[in-house]
Each structure stands twice: as structure tokens, then as C-alpha cells.
Amino acid sequence: MQYIAGGVCAPKGFKAAGVHCGIRRNRSKYDLALIVSDELASAAAVYTQNLVKGAPILVTQKHLENGYARAVIVNSGNANTCNANGIEIAEGMCALVREYTGIREEDVAVASTGVIGQPLSLQPISDGMQSLVDALSADGSVDAANAIMTTDTLLKQFAVEFEVDGVLCSIGGIAKGSGMIHPNMATMLAFLTTDCAISPEMLREALLEDVQDSFNMVSVDGDTSTNDMALILANGLAGNTPIEKKNADYAAFRAGLRAVTQMLARAIAKDGEGATKLIVSKVVGAKDKQTARTVAKSVICSNLFKAAMFGADANWGRVLCAIGYSGADVDVNKIDVSFSSEAGSIAVCSNGVGIPFSEEMASKVLAPSEIRVLIDLCDGGEEATAWGCDLTYDYVKINGDYRT
Amino acid sequence: MQYIAGGVCAPKGFKAAGVHCGIRRNRSKYDLALIVSDELASAAAVYTQNLVKGAPILVTQKHLENGYARAVIVNSGNANTCNANGIEIAEGMCALVREYTGIREEDVAVASTGVIGQPLSLQPISDGMQSLVDALSADGSVDAANAIMTTDTLLKQFAVEFEVDGVLCSIGGIAKGSGMIHPNMATMLAFLTTDCAISPEMLREALLEDVQDSFNMVSVDGDTSTNDMALILANGLAGNTPIEKKNADYAAFRAGLRAVTQMLARAIAKDGEGATKLIVSKVVGAKDKQTARTVAKSVICSNLFKAAMFGADANWGRVLCAIGYSGADVDVNKIDVSFSSEAGSIAVCSNGVGIPFSEEMASKVLAPSEIRVLIDLCDGGEEATAWGCDLTYDYVKINGDYRT
Numbered sequence: 001m002q003y004i005a006g007g008v009c010a011p012k013g014f015k016a017a018g019v020h021c022g023i024r025r026n027r028s029k030y031d032l033a034l035i036v037s038d039e040l041a042s043a044a045a046v047y048t049q050n051l052v053k054g055a056p057i058l059v060t061q062k063h064l065e066n067g068y069a070r071a072v073i074v075n076s077g078n079a080n081t082c083n084a085n086g087i088e089i090a091e092g093m094c095a096l097v098r099e100y101t102g103i104r105e106e107d108v109a110v111a112s113t114g115v116i117g118q119p120l121s122l123q124p125i126s127d128g129m130q131s132l133v134d135a136l137s138a139d140g141s142v143d144a145a146n147a148i149m150t151t152d153t154l155l156k157q158f159a160v161e162f163e164v165d166g167v168l169c170s171i172g173g174i175a176k177g178s179g180m181i182h183p184n185m186a187t188m189l190a191f192l193t194t195d196c197a198i199s200p201e202m203l204r205e206a207l208l209e210d211v212q213d214s215f216n217m218v219s220v221d222g223d224t225s226t227n228d229m230a231l232i233l234a235n236g237l238a239g240n241t242p243i244e245k246k247n248a249d250y251a252a253f254r255a256g257l258r259a260v261t262q263m264l265a266r267a268i269a270k271d272g273e274g275a276t277k278l279i280v281s282k283v284v285g286a287k288d289k290q291t292a293r294t295v296a297k298s299v300i301c302s303n304l305f306k307a308a309m310f311g312a313d314a315n316w317g318r319v320l321c322a323i324g325y326s327g328a329d330v331d332v333n334k335i336d337v338s339f340s341s342e343a344g345s346i347a348v349c350s351n352g353v354g355i356p357f358s359e360e361m362a363s364k365v366l367a368p369s370e371i372r373v374l375i376d377l378c379d380g381g382e383e384a385t386a387w388g389c390d391l392t393y394d395y396v397k398i399n400g401d402y403r404t
Numbered sequence: 405m406q407y408i409a410g411g412v413c414a415p416k417g418f419k420a421a422g423v424h425c426g427i428r429r430n431r432s433k434y435d436l437a438l439i440v441s442d443e444l445a446s447a448a449a450v451y452t453q454n455l456v457k458g459a460p461i462l463v464t465q466k467h468l469e470n471g472y473a474r475a476v477i478v479n480s481g482n483a484n485t486c487n488a489n490g491i492e493i494a495e496g497m498c499a500l501v502r503e504y505t506g507i508r509e510e511d512v513a514v515a516s517t518g519v520i521g522q523p524l525s526l527q528p529i530s531d532g533m534q535s536l537v538d539a540l541s542a543d544g545s546v547d548a549a550n551a552i553m554t555t556d557t558l559l560k561q562f563a564v565e566f567e568v569d570g571v572l573c574s575i576g577g578i579a580k581g582s583g584m585i586h587p588n589m590a591t592m593l594a595f596l597t598t599d600c601a602i603s604p605e606m607l608r609e610a611l612l613e614d615v616q617d618s619f620n621m622v623s624v625d626g627d628t629s630t631n632d633m634a635l636i637l638a639n640g641l642a643g644n645t646p647i648e649k650k651n652a653d654y655a656a657f658r659a660g661l662r663a664v665t666q667m668l669a670r671a672i673a674k675d676g677e678g679a680t681k682l683i684v685s686k687v688v689g690a691k692d693k694q695t696a697r698t699v700a701k702s703v704i705c706s707n708l709f710k711a712a713m714f715g716a717d718a719n720w721g722r723v724l725c726a727i728g729y730s731g732a733d734v735d736v737n738k739i740d741v742s743f744s745s746e747a748g749s750i751a752v753c754s755n756g757v758g759i760p761f762s763e764e765m766a767s768k769v770l771a772p773s774e775i776r777v778l779i780d781l782c783d784g785g786e787e788a789t790a791w792g793c794d795l796t797y798d799y800v801k802i803n804g805d806y807r808t
Contacts (some may be wrong), residue, residue, distance in 0.1 A: 022778025034441035052728030052756070082724055084757045115756035221707040222626065224729035303625040303707070304803055312803025318627070319585045320486055324456030325786070332456045354455070355490045393662035393797045397706050399536025400715025 001259060006110050007157030010172035011195035011293035012237040013038035016140035020146030021079040023295045027126055033074045033189055034097070036136060038108060041235035044071035044204035046211055048228035054079050055086025055118075055134040057092065059228060060109040068201025069233060070107040073097050074148050075178070078120040080112040085119070092122045092353025111189055111229050113150055114177060132165070137404030145174040148189055151398055156267040169196035171253075173260045188231040190215060190264055193241045196253055197236035198243040205246075206254050207232055214261035217293065217386040219301045220272035221395070232257075258380035259392045269300075269387035270370075274394030278370045279309055284383040285376045291328045292384035294365025295375060302386025309371055310390035314339060314362035316348040317368065317372060322353045336376040343366040366388030407665060411545025411561030415599035416641040417442035420544035422551030423534025425526070427481040427589035433679025434551035436529060437478040438536050439595055440502070444511065445639035447473035448608035449617055451785040452632035458483050458520075459490025461633060463498065464513040465665055474511040474639060476595055477501050478552050480580070482524040484516040485630045489523070496526045504537045515593055515633050517554055517580060547577040553592055560671040561633030566660040568653045571644035573600040575657075577664045581624065581786045582674030592635040594619060594668055598643040600657055601640035602647040609650075611636055612656050618665035621697065621790040623705045624676035625799070636661075673704075673791035674774075682774045683713055688787040689780040695732045696788035699779060702730030704792025713775055714794035718743060718766035720752040723777060 008016050043064050047057050063069060073093050080086050094108040112120065124151055127143040135143065145157045159172035177188035198206070207230065215230055236242065243249045245292040270278035281299045286292035299305060308315040316337050324332060337349035343364045346357050365371075412420050422434040447468050451461050467473065477497050484490050511538040516524065538590055539547065549561045563576035579594035602610070611634065619634055640646065647653045674682035685703045690696035703709060706726040712719040720741050728736055741753040745767045750761050769775075 020794065030496070046740035050725065051734065052724045056565045081719070082757055115719075116725060117753065118540060119758075125601055161441060223706055223708045223725060226721075227729055228727050236751055302627055303799075304627045307803030310800060313804065314477050315519075317483070317486060317630075320453060321520060321627060321630050324454035324630060330455065349486070354523075391800055391803075393800050395707075396711050396797050396800060399711030399795075400717065 001160055001162040004159050004161050004170065006159050006172055006174045006370050007174050007349045008035055008191060008193040009138045009141045009144060009149035010159035011170045011193045013195060013235050014140055014193045015136040016144040017132050018143030018232055019128050019135055020206060021131045021330060022124035023075055023270060026090065030143060031075055031077045031197055032125060033144040033147035034132050034136060035072045035144055035193065036101065037233050037235040039235045039237060040068050040069060040070050041231030041233040042198055042200040043232035043233050044200065044207045045229055046207060050226045050227055052226045054112055054227035055083065055090040056080055056112045057227060057379035059090040060111065060229065062306050063106050063109060063203055065391050068107060069109050071101065072109045072231060074111045074149050074189065074287045075125065076113050077376065078118055079227050080115040080120045081115045082117040083119050089120050089122055091125040096126055096129050109231055113189055116226060121143050128141050130369045141172065141174060142336060148174065150176060152176050153274050154267065154271045156264055158263040160256050160258045160259045162252055164196055164252045167238055169194060169240060171260050172266050175264040175268055175370065177271060178273050188228050190238040192232035192260065194232065194234045195236065195238040197238065197240050198232055198234045198253060202243050202250060203232060203234050208259055210257050210261050211256065213384065214258065214265045216285045217297060218265045218269050219388050220269065221299060222301050236244055266387050269389050272389035273398045274392040276369065276392055277309055277390040279388045279390065280372045281388065282372060282388045283371055283375045283377065285378045286382040287380035289332065289382045289384060292382045294326050294328040295323050295330065296384045296386035298322045299373060300386045305387065306391035307364060309311045309366065310392050311361050312366035314348055314366060315325040320342060320349065329378060330377055333379040336378060339365050339375045340372045340374065341365050341370060343368055405564055405565040405660060408563050408565050408574065410576055411549060411578050412439055412576045412595060412597040413542045413545045414563035415574045415597045416612045417541055417598045417599060418641050420548040421536050421541065422523060422547030423532050423536045423538035423539055426528035426698050427479055428804050434547060435479055435481045435530050436536055437548040437551035438540060439476045439548055439597065440505065440540055441474050441637050441639040443639045444472050444474050446471060446602055446607045446638040448604065448606040448638050449633055449635035450611060452629055454628050454630045456485065456630045458485035458513040458516055459482055459487065460492060460516045461492040463630060464633065465495040466513065467510050467513060467627065472511060473513050474500050474507045475505065476513045476635060477762060478515045478593065479529065480517050480554050482516060482518040482522055483520045483631050486521040486525045487523050492780050493524050493526055497529055498528055500533050504533045508513055513635055517552065517593055517631055518613040520630060529624035535683035541642050545576065545739060552578065552580040554582055555677050556580050556675050558671065558675045560668055562664045562667040564630065564660050568644045568656045569602055571642055573598060573642040573644060575660045575664050577668050577699045579668040579672055580678045581675055582677050592629060592632050592672060596636035598638045598640055599642040601642065602638045602657060606639050606647050606654060606780065607636060610661055613619060614658065614661050616663050617788065618669045619660065621701060622669045622673050623701060623792050624673065626705050629644045670791050673793050676793035677802045678796040679793030680773065680796055681713055682793045683794065685790045685792065685808040686776060687779045687781065689784060689786035690786040693786045693788065695734065696786045698730050698736065699727050700788045700790035702726045703777060704790045706780045707795055710792065713770065716767050716770035718752055718770060724753065734781055735783060738782040743769050744776045744778065744779045745769050745774060747772055
């Protein structure tokens with residue numbers, strides 16, 4: 001398996017585009033994206049667990065009921081959530097895709113991201129459709145990835161190729177993150193494509209399994225968005241024998257999917273609103289997988305720990321504190337904690353008790369832009385990783401006047 | 405019922421003191437407090453639900469098993485948590501109280517607050533005991549309240565007097581809060597005293613009921629501390645017929661207790677680390693009490709909402725979002741939201757959908773230092789209130805270098 005270029009257009013038979021249509025006032029920021037498969041594709045998605053759901057979520061759920069889709073249309077700058085006519089607008093976006101491409105509305109997924117509770121007009125989208133469709137190309141992944149960004153500062157796209165039953169397949173993905181990021185059984189917007197042949201049932205199963213250890217292990221601020229969606233289209237154009245059960249081919253597909261989603265998850269955390277540092281929380285020695293996940297995520301969600309990382313302060317008591325209130329059943333008297341980065345590594349806690357360390361060395365270890373905190377529960381063989389970021393002045397600044 | 409002066413010394417037969425003993429380097433900051441009842445008192449406490457528990461929590465739990473106590477010793481500047489000899493030190497503090505006052509160690513409660521994982525020496529406490537005991541007086545509540553503060557900027561003490569069965573009783577309390585504040589079934593440090601006669605069982609019951617709607621409805625940063633404790637001593641010196649069942653006297657006592665604890669809870673939220681604004685989240689129209697509590701607390705815990713309040717941005721979509729992921733079973737299409745303050749009031753959302761409002765007026769309403777967000781679930785008759793604060797640059801600053 002190896003990483004390749006091309007994002008969502010890396011797999012055979014996918015085109016993408018991004019344009020500025022006018023939802024945003026800033027003309028240099030794209031705000032409308034389209035991803036299209038040449039053929040009808042197996043389709044699966046996971047959605048936010050927030051009871052307040054964006055209208056596009058409800059429309060996409062309906063359109064994906066039969067397990068197939070061909071296109072995804074996405075706007076940024078407006079979440080189309082808590083609007084009286086939200087469903088009508090989301091359906092209108094799908095109808096525009098039919099009008100300009102001939103793809104049936106039922107085969108179109110739709111997503112929106114931006115401010116909640118501001119009416120979204122179809123007019124700019126309608127105005128931009130011709131140029132969007134004209135721009136569709138196998139080089140369009142970067143433009144699509146740009147168009148779905150909000151307060152993101154870094155473009156997020158990855159792709160891998162891998163073999164299934166001797167046939168070369170690929171998976172590509174784009175994502176946006178930044179704020180209101182604390183996915184629960186779904187994620188902020190992530191769109192994945194593959195040319196691997198796989199049944200809708202197996203595709204759904206693979207995605208559900210995957211998000212447990214990728215997008216659901218990311219948190220920027222603990223706020224689960226109303227519009228989270230991770231969606232995958234599999235058009236089968238690689239020509240492998242279709243995957244219809246959990247065999248070795250399924251495992252190969254899962255490994256490829258994981259390679260893309262974990263890179264996207266990392267990228268979302270690294271580009272958290274205001275973040276200066278990616279925090280990787282790795283838990284080992286857990287008695288079961290869920291304990292490992294719960295502990296890893298609780299640590300990267302702690303505001304206190306995140307602020308300490310911003311200040312390069314090796315305040316490991318906050319790690320212990322976050323483990324203790326995580327709800328996981330752990331023996332706090334067995335826990336070892338260490339910090340590491342490209343600048344070195346330093347052990348700070350053993351058997352739940354502090355061990356002397358050099359503050360000078362600790363500051364050096366915590367200075368770089370990627371910090372790892374390793375937590376050994378010394379209670380079994382399971383592990384998990386979560387990705388977060390530091391809490392900074394800029395997070396407060398960005399969110400003190402996001403709307404205005 | 406009316407508020408009176410005196411804090412924990414307002415009830416008959418209580419003395420308190422606070423001194424600087426040297427746990428902190430800053431000689432002008434008190435770091436050791438003592439509260440003593442003239443008589444053995446009914447005693448009850450609730451503690452952090454964090455699995456990592458400060459050593460003083462474990463010692464106090466043991467000493468309060470029989471339902472009685474006479475004294476509380478508290479230090480700030482060091483949490484005595486995650487230390488190998490923590491229990492020994494906490495027991496040593498109780499032994500020092502016995503040595504200097506004659507009160508049995510089993511009748512002494514002990515609490516600590518400050519940095520986790522730094523060894524606490526008995527030496528400064530031992531050195532300070534004589535002056536601490538010498539300072540004990542009926543005017544000592546302010547000094548004790550000062551001594552338990554960490555990053556707190558405001559002293560927190562309240563007292564009320566009320567009648568039980570025709571007899572005038574009083575309840576007083578002091579508390580500290582500021583950071584790592586997200587109590588779960590307990591709270592940051594709060595010490596309450598009363599001269600009301602009440603059995604240990606009824607006292608415990610009253611405290612357990614009370615914290616559900618007082619300390620457990622406060623959040624500063626979502627981090628449940630390892631050292632939370634709310635403790636009450638009832639020495640019976642008011643002379644009322646002892647309360648031994650849930651009768652009208654019990655109700656009168658509960659009302660008095662509530663009057664003190666809710667003021668302390670508000671004060672803790674208002675003085676949250678870095679806070680510039682107290683946020684009062686009131687939920688009405690809930691189908692049951694727990695739904696009201698869950699929704700109210702979810703809103704004041706949202707980093708995004710808290711940052712918006714710092715920026716006086718009426719971003720009500722973040723209120724809806726926080727309700728939606730709270731886990732409460734609500735009909736999101738029925739929710740009304742409005743903001744109010746001394747500057748006026750403004751409705752922003754009706755039936756889950758945005759309503760037009762003046763941004764200018766909204767900025768005015770959100771400018772003062774106390775903001776109320778009113779959420780009507782339109783689904784029943786229950787209500788709850790939670791207290792929080794805005795998320796500011798200073799929160800990040802304080803916690804980026806707390807330890808160093």
C-alpha cells in the first residue's frame with residue numbers, strides 16, 4: 001500500500017470541481033464543490049448524532065437508503081440548518097445537479113457547512129452550476145477540497161493504492177474540519193471515493209468500523225456539529241471481484257480505507273481552530289479497545305490539558321485527571337505517562353505517581369508542533385489513538401466573532 | 405429567610421481562621437485554613453466522582469463514616485494527589501489538628517487544592533499550626549475563605565438565617581472554584597456550617613439533593629477535578645427540635661441550604677478562570693427535571709458558545725447545537741431561545757428556527773458582565789438553571805503556564 005496524489009479523483013472514474021458561486025462574499029474563496037462518479041457507485045455514509053441535524057443530512061440519508069449514489073454536491077459558508085425551508089433548499093441543490101448532469105436526484109448526496117440558522121438561497125448555487133459542471137475533471141480534487149473549507153487553514157486530501165485479490169485499487173478522500181469538531185459516530189465533512197468493487201452492505205460495514213478509530217477519535221473543541229457527515233462512493237471500476245463478505249479482500253479494503261481516514265483525521269486535528277500543535281494521545285496496555293478509546297479521547301478533550309500543551313507545560317496531573325473522569329474503568333495506580341516529540345521523550349508519571357524530571361527537558365520536548373502523550377494503563381494488550389490540538393488565544397478569537 | 409454576614413462563622417458555635425504557613429512562596433497569600441465547631445456536629449460530604457482522587461478525599465471519607473465531625477483543615481497550593489505518601493500527609497494534617505486543639509483525628513476532615521503530583525511536606529503546616537489555632541475566631545470566615553483560594557479572584561462566602569419550627573437557624577458557607585471546575589455529584593471545595601439540629605442521615609440526604617441543583621450545575625471548563633468536596637457540619641446549637649425526617653422543618657432547612665449553595669455556585673462560575681462574564685443558562689418547559697438539567701448544563705459547557713459570549717456574538721446556532729448533542733430527549737423543532745441582561749432582552753430562535761433580530765441590539769444585550777440565556781423546550785413544566793462563564797484569552801493564558 002502506498003500514498004498517491006489525486007485525492008478523491010485518484011480512483012478510476014471520479015471527477016471533481018470547486019468554484020466560487022457567491023454564497024460567500026469573498027470572491028477568492030471557493031464555496032461550492034461537486035464530486036461525480038462515471039458509474040453508479042455503492043454508497044455509505046455516517047452522520048452526526050446531534051439531534052439538531054442540518055437539512056442536507058436528512059436529504060442525503062433518504063437518497064442513500066438504497067445503497068447507491070453517483071454525485072455529491074457541497075457548499076460552505078452556510079450550514080442550511082435550523083432554517084424553515086432547509087429541506088426544500090437541500091432538495092433543490094440535488095435537483096440542480098440533475099438538471100446540469102442528468103444524474104437522478106435520488107443518486108445525489110448533499111452537504112453544507114457554515115453558519116447555523118441563516119437562510120440559504122438557491123440563487124448563487126443555481127448561478128454557479130454551469131461553471132461548476134464545466135470545471136469537473138480528474139484534476140479537480142484540490143478545488144473541491146478548497147471549496148468545502150471554512151475556518152480551515154490547510155487543505156486536507158489523501159489517497160492510497162493497494163491490491164485486492166491481485167487487482168490494483170485506490171481510495172481517495174477530502175475533508176474539512178477546524179471548529180465544532182467532536183464527531184460522534186460520524187464526522188465533520190469527509191468525502192471518500194474508491195474504484196474498488198464492494199457491495200453497499202460491506203461498504204457500510206467498513207465505514208462504520210473505520211470511523212470508530214479515525215474520525216470519531218478526533219476532537220477540536222468538544223462540540224459535535226449538526227452537519228457532520230462522512231461519505232464514501234465505490235464505483236467498482238478497478239475491476240476486482242466485488243467484495244461481498246468479510247474475507248481477505250475486505251481486510252485489504254479496510255486497511256486502505258484506514259490509511260486515508262486516519263491521515264484526514266490527523267489533518268483535521270492539526271488544523272483545529274487556532275491550533276499551534278497537533279496532540280496525539282496514544283493509549284496502550286488497555287484491557288479492552290473501548291477503554292483505550294475512551295481514555296485517549298478524554299485526554300485530548302481536556303481544556304486544561306490542551307491549554308497546558310499550548311504553554312509547553314508538562315502538567316501531567318491534568319492527564320491523570322482527564323483519565324479519572326473519563327468514565328473508563330481503569331486502575332489509576334498502574335498508569336504510566338510520558339511525553340515525546342521530535343525533540344525527545346520524557347517520562348513524568350509511573351504507577352499513578354509523579355517521577356522527578358527536568359523541567360528544562362520537558363519544555364524542549366513540548367515545544368514542537370506535534371506532541372505525543374503516551375499513556376500505558378498496564379492492564380492488558382489493547383490500544384487506541386486520538387488526535388486533538390492545543391487550546392490557544394486564537395481559538396477564542398476566531399470563535400468570539402465567527403458570525404460577525 | 406435573609407442573607408446575613410459572617411460566612412461559616414454566622415451559625416452559632418463555629419470559629420474559623422486562615423494563615424500563610426509557607427506551602428505557597430507568596431507570603432501575602434494565605435494557604436492554610438481551619439474551621440472548628442464548639443460541639444461535635446452532624447457531618448456530611450459529597451466528593452469528586454473522578455477515579456483519581458486526592459488523598460485528602462480518602463481520609464475525609466473514612467473520618468466521616470460515622471456521620472460526625474468537629475473540624476476541617478484545608479490547604480491550598482498543593483492538591484496532595486498522585487503522591488506516593490499522600491495518605492500519610494493527609495492523616496498527618498488531621499493529627500496536627502488533634503495535637504493543637506485536642507479534637508480527635510477521627511472528627512477532622514481534610515482537603516487540599518492546587519497542583520497535582522507534587523509532594524506535599526508536613527513541615528510548613530506543622531510550622532503554621534500554632535498561629536492558625538491562635539487565629540481561630542468568630543470573625544475568621546473571610547481569612548479561611550481567602551486561604552482556600554487558588555486562581556480565584558473573588559472571595560466566596562454567604563450565609564442566611566431562617567426559621568425551623570419557630571427557632572432561628574443559620575447556614576453559612578465558603579467555597580473556592582476557578583479552574584478544573586465541572587463538578588460531578590460533588591464540587592470544588594465548599595465548606596458549609598449550620599447551627600440547625602439535624603441528624604447525620606437527614607443532613608446527608610439534604611446535601612445530596614442540594615448539589616444536583618447547585619454545585620453540579622456549574623462548569624468552568626468541563627474538567628472534573630480530583631479533589632472536589634462539598635462538606636457540611638451541623639452542630640445543633642440553634643436549639644431547634646432535631647430534624648430526623650423529611651417534614652416541614654427539613655423543607656425549611658433545604659431552602660436555607662439552597663440559598664447559600666446557589667449563591668456559592670454562581671460565584672464560582674462568575675469567577676471562572678479568565679472569565680469576564682457570568683453566563684446563566686435557564687431551561688424551562690422541560691418534560692422532566694433531568695432533561696432541564698442536562699440541556700442547561702450542555703449549553704454552558706460548549707466552548708463555542710462560551711467564546712461567542714466573550715465576543716458578545718448572538719450565535720444562537722451554537723445553543724441549538726449544544727442542546728442537540730446533550731443527550732437529552734428533546735423535540736428540537738419546539739425550542740425557543742432568547743438572551744437577556746440588564747441591557748435588555750432579545751428573542752433569537754422560535755420553534756427551532758431563527759427569527760430576525762437586530763444585531764446592534766443583540767450586541768448591547770450581550771455586553772454586560774452577567775448574561776442570561778433562556779431556553780424554552782415547550783414540552784412540559786420542569787426547569788433548571790446552570791451557571792458558567794465565557795471562554796477568554798485569559799483562560800488560555802492562566803492554564804498555559806499554571807505550574808511554571
